[in-house]
Amino acid sequence: MAPGEIVLERASRAFALAHERNRTLKEAFARPFVRHRGGRSVVHALDKVDLRVAPGEALGVVGRNGAGKSSTLRCLAGIVPLDSGRAECGGRVVSLLELGAGFGPEFSGRENIYLNGALHGFGRDEIEARIDAIVDFSELGEFIDVPVKTYSDGMYLRLGFSIVAHLDADVMLIDEILAVGDESFQSKCLERIADQMERGATLVLVSHDPRAIERVCRRVAVLDAGRVAFDGPVAEGLPFYHRLLADEAAADRPVRAGETALG
Amino acid sequence: MRYAFLFEQMVRRELRQKYKGSVLGVLWYLVNPVVLMGAYALVFSVLWRIVDIPDYPLFLIVGLIVWVFFAQALLAAAPSLVLSAPLVRKVRFPREAIPASVATVQLITFAVMLAILVPVALAVRGSLDPALLLLPVIVTLLFGLVLGLSLVVSALHAHYRDVEPVLGAALLPWFFLTPIFFRVDDLPGVADHRLIGDALEWANPIAPFIQALRDVLYTGAAPSLGVLAYLLGVAVLALGVGALVFRRLERDLAVIL
Numbered sequence: 001m002a003p004g005e006i007v008l009e010r011a012s013r014a015f016a017l018a019h020e021r022n023r024t025l026k027e028a029f030a031r032p033f034v035r036h037r038g039g040r041s042v043v044h045a046l047d048k049v050d051l052r053v054a055p056g057e058a059l060g061v062v063g064r065n066g067a068g069k070s071s072t073l074r075c076l077a078g079i080v081p082l083d084s085g086r087a088e089c090g091g092r093v094v095s096l097l098e099l100g101a102g103f104g105p106e107f108s109g110r111e112n113i114y115l116n117g118a119l120h121g122f123g124r125d126e127i128e129a130r131i132d133a134i135v136d137f138s139e140l141g142e143f144i145d146v147p148v149k150t151y152s153d154g155m156y157l158r159l160g161f162s163i164v165a166h167l168d169a170d171v172m173l174i175d176e177i178l179a180v181g182d183e184s185f186q187s188k189c190l191e192r193i194a195d196q197m198e199r200g201a202t203l204v205l206v207s208h209d210p211r212a213i214e215r216v217c218r219r220v221a222v223l224d225a226g227r228v229a230f231d232g233p234v235a236e237g238l239p240f241y242h243r244l245l246a247d248e249a250a251a252d253r254p255v256r257a258g259e260t261a262l263g
Numbered sequence: 264m265r266y267a268f269l270f271e272q273m274v275r276r277e278l279r280q281k282y283k284g285s286v287l288g289v290l291w292y293l294v295n296p297v298v299l300m301g302a303y304a305l306v307f308s309v310l311w312r313i314v315d316i317p318d319y320p321l322f323l324i325v326g327l328i329v330w331v332f333f334a335q336a337l338l339a340a341a342p343s344l345v346l347s348a349p350l351v352r353k354v355r356f357p358r359e360a361i362p363a364s365v366a367t368v369q370l371i372t373f374a375v376m377l378a379i380l381v382p383v384a385l386a387v388r389g390s391l392d393p394a395l396l397l398l399p400v401i402v403t404l405l406f407g408l409v410l411g412l413s414l415v416v417s418a419l420h421a422h423y424r425d426v427e428p429v430l431g432a433a434l435l436p437w438f439f440l441t442p443i444f445f446r447v448d449d450l451p452g453v454a455d456h457r458l459i460g461d462a463l464e465w466a467n468p469i470a471p472f473i474q475a476l477r478d479v480l481y482t483g484a485a486p487s488l489g490v491l492a493y494l495l496g497v498a499v500l501a502l503g504v505g506a507l508v509f510r511r512l513e514r515d516l517a518v519i520l
Binding site for chain 2: 028116119
């Protein structure tokens with residue numbers, strides 16, 4: 001695989017909603033033959049998803065809550081394995097999937113930069129070379145040396161994004177967290193993402209904010225119930241997504257007397 | 264190795280969490296085995312007089328520090344993955360680094376205790392033996408056993424949450440069956456039940472390690488080839504099983520934690 005290339009081929013992953021599971025050794029030994037088939041609901045988070053992203057491309061991913069956006073990122077990042085199919089990224093993958101992902105709460109922002117860099121496979125020298133740029137970009141000032149458990153959501157975003165944006169990744173996977181930042185920092189983030197893309201990085205950005213997608217991505221995939229419902233230019237994809245939401249809202253609404261489903 | 268720096272970071276994290284940054288913290292851990300040694304020596308050698316072993320405190324402490332390393336490492340490793348759930352669920356990295364860093368921190372503690380014990384042992388025995396050169400070998404193999412088992416218990420506990428308490432409960436009788444404060448050959452019952460005697464010495468993977476360390480530090484002789492072969496075999500087996508079990512069980516860790 002070329003660095004920066006992303007391939008999802010018939011990627012499938014289901015989660016069983018664990019109502020009852022053998023969670024202790026005692027249960028496993030005491031009830032070895034009880035199978036909890038009946039009444040166990042299965043969620044198909046990814047259902048034969050096919051997507052290919054070329055190096056240097058920016059793909060936006062939208063969908064309702066539960067459509068499979070975060071699961072897709074987690075499978076691409078290698079955190080959750082697939083049941084079948086392929087989900088691979090070429091080159092160095094850096095992900096920002098949740099606020100405070102990978103932070104040790106007792107440690108300062110600076111120490112967490114080292115820890116986060118290390119988690120992504122960077123060595124001490126590589127991090128040293130970047131640490132000043134990371135601290136500057138975050139605009140955290142003296143708070144960089146304070147334990148991160150005292151940070152607000154916005155500060156977590158500043159630190160987390162700073163780190164991710166300076167690790168010179170081939171693939172950046174970013175989940176819907178930008179909304180937590182204030183307008184000016186969000187702008188700064190999107191600019192920085194654009195810079196990285198000019199360097200040749202590939203981006204997969206999950207967001208509920210159409211403006212963020214429009215600003216950075218030219219292509220968007222709309223996920224619905226684990227499937228790719230639309231894959232194409234942003235100009236067509238976002239209206240498609242809105243229509244999908246409107247249709248579903250209309251379908252959910254109980255029909256009142258005198259009203260038809262069409263209006 | 265790309266993740267060498269990560270491993271270093273995790274060991275520092277563990278060390279800091281355990282010792283809260285104080286150098287004396289490591290020395291604190293010496294207090295536990297020394298107190299135990301004092302108590303056992305008092306009861307078995309002085310008061311009850313059922314052991315007739317020269318330099319009994321030295322005999323005791325060698326076995327005790329091996330046991331403390333083994334038991335503490337496993338007890339800390341078992342919940343380690345669960346405690347690091349936020350990390351495991353959100354970032355991709357080699358997860359074996361977690362139980363490995365826990366075991367390494369215990370190894371550091373063990374090494375410090377050994378460093379203090381060796382000169383004491385030499386002073387008590389009054390001789391410097393070439394068998395001492397085997398010490399790093401024995402310690403390395405012991406770490407192999409501990410690391411392998413740490414991988415197993417950490418992965419198992421993530422799936423079955425009573426592994427940690429079960430382990431805690433099992434370690435108590437295990438301690439008493441390990442020849443820490445007695446010699447198997449000294450037990451009166453062993454003469455009539457030779458099989459049990461052999462089981463005590465060989466079926467318990469920790470026993471030959473204590474035997475080897477006693478040979479070097481307490482007796483001043485090299486361990487027998489049989490013991491050394493056993494140590495090597497057990498270490499390799501534990502690492503192999505540990506790696507296998509961990510690989511199998513860690514697939515869906517991000518989902519079940």
